[in-house]
Amino acid sequence: MTQKPLPTGAGVLATTQPLPDYGKAPELSREERLRWYRLMFLTRKFEERSYQSYQTGLIGGFCHLYNGQEAVAAGTFAAITDADPVITAYRDHAHGLMRGIRPGPAFAELYGRATGVVKGKGGSMHYFNVDKQMYGGHGIVGGQTALGLGLAFATKYLGEKKVCFCYMGDGAVNQGAFHESLNLAQLMKIPVIYVIENNMYSMGTAVERHSAPVELYKRALGYDMMGVRAEAQDFDLVRQVSWTLAERARKENMPAILELMTYRYRGHSMSDPQYYRSKDEVEEYRKHDPVEILRGRILSEGTVSEKDLDKLEDEVRKEVQESHEWALASPYPAQSEIYTDIYA
Amino acid sequence: MAKIAYRDAVRDAMSEEMTRDSRVFLIGEEVAQYNGAYKCSKGLLDKFGPDRVIDSPISEAGFAGLAIGAAMYGLRPIVEFMTFSFSFVAFDQIVNNAAQIRYMSGGQIKIPMVFRGNSGGGHQIGATHSHAPENIYATFPGLKVVVPAFAADVKGLLKSAIRDDNPILVIENEALYGRESEVPDGDYLTPIGKANILQEGTDVTIVTHGRSCWTVLEAAQELHKMGIRAEIIDLRSIKPLDWPTVFASVRKTHNLVCVDETKPFCGVSAQVAAEVQRACFDHLDAPILRVTSVEAPMPFSSALEDECIPNVARIIEAVKQVVA
Numbered sequence A: 001m002t003q004k005p006l007p008t009g010a011g012v013l014a015t016t017q018p019l020p021d022y023g024k025a026p027e028l029s030r031e032e033r034l035r036w037y038r039l040m041f042l043t044r045k046f047e048e049r050s051y052q053s054y055q056t057g058l059i060g061g062f063c064h065l066y067n068g069q070e071a072v073a074a075g076t077f078a079a080i081t082d083a084d085p086v087i088t089a090y091r092d093h094a095h096g097l098m099r100g101i102r103p104g105p106a107f108a109e110l111y112g113r114a115t116g117v118v119k120g121k122g123g124s125m126h127y128f129n130v131d132k133q134m135y136g137g138h139g140i141v142g143g144q145t146a147l148g149l150g151l152a153f154a155t156k157y158l159g160e161k162k163v164c165f166c167y168m169g170d171g172a173v174n175q176g177a178f179h180e181s182l183n184l185a186q187l188m189k190i191p192v193i194y195v196i197e198n199n200m201y202s203m204g205t206a207v208e209r210h211s212a213p214v215e216l217y218k219r220a221l222g223y224d225m226m227g228v229r230a231e232a233q234d235f236d237l238v239r240q241v242s243w244t245l246a247e248r249a250r251k252e253n254m255p256a257i258l259e260l261m262t263y264r265y266r267g268h269s270m271s272d273p274q275y276y277r278s279k280d281e282v283e284e285y286r287k288h289d290p291v292e293i294l295r296g297r298i299l300s301e302g303t304v305s306e307k308d309l310d311k312l313e314d315e316v317r318k319e320v321q322e323s324h325e326w327a328l329a330s331p332y333p334a335q336s337e338i339y340t341d342i343y344a
Numbered sequence B: 001m002a003k004i005a006y007r008d009a010v011r012d013a014m015s016e017e018m019t020r021d022s023r024v025f026l027i028g029e030e031v032a033q034y035n036g037a038y039k040c041s042k043g044l045l046d047k048f049g050p051d052r053v054i055d056s057p058i059s060e061a062g063f064a065g066l067a068i069g070a071a072m073y074g075l076r077p078i079v080e081f082m083t084f085s086f087s088f089v090a091f092d093q094i095v096n097n098a099a100q101i102r103y104m105s106g107g108q109i110k111i112p113m114v115f116r117g118n119s120g121g122g123h124q125i126g127a128t129h130s131h132a133p134e135n136i137y138a139t140f141p142g143l144k145v146v147v148p149a150f151a152a153d154v155k156g157l158l159k160s161a162i163r164d165d166n167p168i169l170v171i172e173n174e175a176l177y178g179r180e181s182e183v184p185d186g187d188y189l190t191p192i193g194k195a196n197i198l199q200e201g202t203d204v205t206i207v208t209h210g211r212s213c214w215t216v217l218e219a220a221q222e223l224h225k226m227g228i229r230a231e232i233i234d235l236r237s238i239k240p241l242d243w244p245t246v247f248a249s250v251r252k253t254h255n256l257v258c259v260d261e262t263k264p265f266c267g268v269s270a271q272v273a274a275e276v277q278r279a280c281f282d283h284l285d286a287p288i289l290r291v292t293s294v295e296a297p298m299p300f301s302s303a304l305e306d307e308c309i310p311n312v313a314r315i316i317e318a319v320k321q322v323v324a
């Protein structure tokens, strides 16, 4: 096992082209900052509860947890608006919760209930919330990369000056659909940003065993595309680089790859013995925890007291517990639901 | 005879054939170091080394095509799809290359290879991960399709498939991997294209395959209590299909219920029903009924999913209707 790089605080690590200088991303207000912290903390607590629920048999099938990667979804989302479409793979709880899915319907979906965000039809891997431009949760690795291209194409076609953030795992860079999409994006100037959530593993396969170039942002080189590699445990650093690429996409319709270096604390799904990595490695990463980093930053800024943050966290814990209970008390879908939503 | 789990029978078949023939190799996602997502290749990396047990990145079109090309050149690859639901990413390679190249090359080329892996629903993994694709692949002349239900059959059929000079899909099922059943000792082959009569009976023929065999056997116990003697045919091979065995049974029982996990529209049971009504029209006492997956994508919720694939209640209902 090769040593995995730990965060250094550098933010952007490398690019295939010089990044344009649009200056600093607009400051977030105190309230906005707290909102993102709250969403990251909520995601963490939601996943912890999901883990327990899985262990006690309340959830069936696959369940891919986001612990450790929270600053990716939060930092990138905070660089765009809820009007910009996003789409991701099956590790999608964070993207759903941060794009307006309430924890109640989110849990209810995991528990297969009628009150689930997609009526119990999609499960953990298929959160959708089109009201807030969240176009799913997708289970086929790499399949969403072409869809993200299409969403971005449509916004450009309609003259909307939007950008689509399309999320994917490191393992998904090896799918043909992704390569075809990269070429189309650059050729047709489509405002899509491919956010590679590089958590170092594709199931049990470390990046150096699945990708010929281990620096995944270099996939952009073959397409004359902007490729950026950045550290991703720090919300503010993620937000800044995402904002720059989003601005570039809006102003110039230019696509990019944004490879964000992160880490998942849990197994791939729920039945992963994790023989492919050491406990020490996981512990090392936990020392660079994205939720803790933002918490510390907010406190050091002095705009919020520790007491207020504790209170916010208690509220979130309560919300998670109540949402879980509400979901559990929800009914299962009626049998007739099998045959609805098949055709429009 | 020893009782072994289905997944171990898969592993033993590959291991024996890889020992026999150095041209046989295994490629797929997580097949080597991880021992297979469903542990069907446990120990093979240690035994045969990384040149013959190959972990691939998530590039189904790429590694399926690699294997087809290697087969064109004379190797005998085994491709593992983590599930056949992901084989659709490689669909073009399978149906346009593996299936057609022998014909288009005027018989110059043969493609001796196996695509194998998990399939089917019932595990709450949703619409994209729960396909039972045997009917789809069986529509392409040039491909053979087998769907073994028991450890002995998966071993014997997989070994036959590896030795066969054609591209063959061996479609397994997650629900079966842990199930144990008797497997003959030593080297044996199960012929491709031969059905197996699981239980003899006089009142109704039930034609089934794959995981549904187990459901039908369970239903048959209930039917027995009601005084209905069902003859159960496990097709084992979908393409080619053992018509003589099916026809002979229907001519004996005069009734047919088809049970399988493919979709009702253009499914395996639809094919069986069409052929049987043609060949056995005068022998049938009642219209043929089918118990299949339902005409809907696979829902996630367990409350819905259980109704979407053939279950004991639906099988009993259909049989009662046919013999009434």
Ligand SMILES: Cc1ncc(C[n+]2csc(CCOP(=O)(O)OP(=O)(O)O)c2C)c(N)n1
Binding pocket: A064, A091, A139, A140, A141, A142, A168, A169, A170, A171, A172, A173, A197, A199, A201, A202, A203, A268, B029, B058, B060, B082, B086, B089
């Ligand atoms: C086409 C396809 N092949 C295989 C799989 C099985 N599978 C699901 S997730 C996964 C690993 C993906 O890893 P990565 O892209 O790094 O994302 P992560 O799970 O780390 O978020 C695999 C092989 C799949 N869902 N789809």
Ligand SMILES: [Mg+2]
Binding pocket: A169, A170, A171, A197, A198, A199, A200, A201, A202, A203
């Ligand atoms: Mg990964």
